[in-house]
Amino acid sequence: GLETVIQGGTGTESALAEQPAGMPERLESGTQNMPGIAGLRAGIEFVRRRGPQVIARHETALLRRIYRGLSSLPGIVLYTPEPDLRHFAPVLSFNVAGLPSETAARGLNEQGVAVRAGLHCAPTAHRFMGTLETGAVRVCPSAFTTEADADGFLRAVKRLLRKNSGPKD
Secondary structure, three states: OOOOOOOOOOOOOOOOOOOOOOOOHHHOOOOOOHHHHHHHHHHHHHHHHHOHHHHHHHHHHHHHHHHHHHHOOOOEEEOOOOOOOOOOOOOEEEEEOOOOHHHHHHHHHOOOOOOEEEOOOOHHHHHHHOOOOOOEEEEOOOOOOOHHHHHHHHHHHHHHHHHHOOOOO
């Protein structure tokens, strides 16, 4: 059976030193995360109102815009064909040639662009892509990302490329 990890604050059997034996009370120690529960509900309602397919099409269109912009830039390494809603989640991995993925991500983060770099808890995927040693920069548009955000991302990448193409000491 399942054992408790923490104890206390049963709410129904407050005089007991241990959690009640019955389920689910046995696993419900402490105060419930009401802000988390409310946030989850709001997120579910948002997806239901907007529609999962509408969100997926929006994210994929933005990812294509980003992909096409990156593919036109010298020094950008892409690891997939152009994103297609039937085969892709709205996630794109790339690298800046000659630049560690963490350095590229830091350069973009310093410009206010949120990306992540490294192996993304997926060493097997990186082994497949040939990026196990370098990792990759990952960009993921969301339902809240706009075309202006995508274009701003591409401008930030261009600035990063210019900054890192100058003479090296």
